[in-house]
Amino acid sequence: MKLIIDTDPGIDDAMAIAYAAAAPEIELIGLTTVFGNTHVHQSSRNARFLLDKLGIDAPVAEGAPVAQGADTHAPSEHVHGPEGFGDVTDIPQIGSNHSLSAAEYLVEMARVHKGELVVCAVGPLTNIAAALRLDPEFAQNIARLVIMGGAVYCPGNITPHAEANIYHDPLAADEVFANPPTTVVVGLDVTLRTLYEGADFDGLAEQSADMGGFLRDISKFYLKFYKDVGGLEGCGLHDSTAVIACTHADMFTMVETGLQVVADGPEIGLTRPDPSRPVVHVCCDVDGAGVVDLFTQRVASLP
Template sequence: MAAKPIIIDCDPGVDDAIALLLAFASPELNLLGITTVAGNVPLSLTAKNARKICELAGRTQIPVYAGCSRPMMRSLTTAEEVHGKTGLEGVDLPEPQMPLQSQHGVDFLIDTLMSSSGEITVATLGPLTNLAIALIKEPRIAAKIPEVVLMGGAISQGNVTASAEFNLYVDPHAAHVMFSSGIKLTMFSLDVTHQVLTTPERLEKIRAIATPVGTAAANLLGHYSSRDAERFEMTGGPLHDPCVIAYLLQPDLFNYRDCYVEIETASELTLGRTVVDLWNSSGRSPNTKVAQTADSERFYQLLTERLAKL
């Protein structure tokens, strides 16, 4: 079978980095380009970090484009306390030598999607600013996207506020654009990513790969996992963004429910909340395939096997 063409929009970030490595190691995916957005750290760092990860994995042929440096209507909230000041706490990767593309990430999205025949899946791992701006600038791309697979949202508890997950809290207005776009959406919220835990045993299996990629991945995850494991009283840290890539490779790793999802943009108390209508109380037609459960053992088996190939 031909490899599935995808674009990854991300804000690296430790879990973004692991997601990129998983994509690089998977011949089932044809990664056409990486767009970066401000989120976990500012845009200058996310654009740099994406190229660092490309070079770590020897994937310097994949173009990287810098996108939006701030949310649509709010000031930027970042997450250095989770990912470190550089965004890649735990490793000291060299400054990237591969160039950052001169084209803006939003324009790359528009041009690539408009020139396609409608086969390119967009995987979003950070705030949805780039894709939302692309839709506003060129609404015709909606008909060109067969699916957007996103990490974001929370059905139960948030992680940046009591209600909201970080990615959608950073730019709730962009999230509103996406969830009202009519594009087929598949959502991986905290409720499912918190089932995918980097336990000490799983971390050691990654470290045992004993390659530059395996060692870097283990060092990144070691720092990143410890904070959330303690904060959320878990046996390991949740691994969010790689769930999106794992879904593209093995969708049966997860179970799903079709739901109507709406984004809160008005209330400061619940800003960025994903209101997930699990029981169809609103009577509205579902607009999102919401992941519900994960097979974490098979997920980590896939991740470890693929990282060993880099």
């Protein structure tokens, strides 16, 4: 399966990209970057660094620096650290970005790999909305869009109503759900059932000294946030669960419904069912232990 991850790395993004690199079912053909956990220039630097560390020769196309209608963005430093990788802050600049913007690259790759390309969006949906605007055929050209975002049947994580990726650009998210490609939504309804604990990271590092060790090191900051804020002993495999959903749909239970995103007011970012909208597939249950085991198995195979 040919895959592009639209990403804002980000600790859980790094985990997802490592999984995609290790999964034999996935051909990771590129990364597109967006603001979110970090500023977009940090997202791009981190993405290029990760691809180099994983030994993957694939481009990074930089995308939106801010949400639709915004002129600034405040990264989630309290969750992911000042550079996106927790306490690891010395991240080298490796290579350069693709000449095309993220939206242009997505549109071009969808044309080249028509009917084959899966796009997994694990940040705000700004680049996806831009690609849909740029080329009316984009939605038909990709095989499907898999989104890590939303809290359709459960509380949010950035507000009581909203999940962070949707909250950071509710206008873009609502635009995507108003006229979606074939879409799978992997939200907090399932990703919080895939907790990865400190002992899991330690075991991963024992089997994969380089990549597993790196993920263990950057996870410490992330795990502390989950413990301090939520009282949890682990972190959700948010983005990795979405990547796993790209190839292992059998591990999920889904419902079909249209979605609408609240764009303003106290419930901004709320993702709610809307039967008047085109149907998307919303994950409502998951084999959480199976996802955790599969993630460990695949990433442990990396050097």
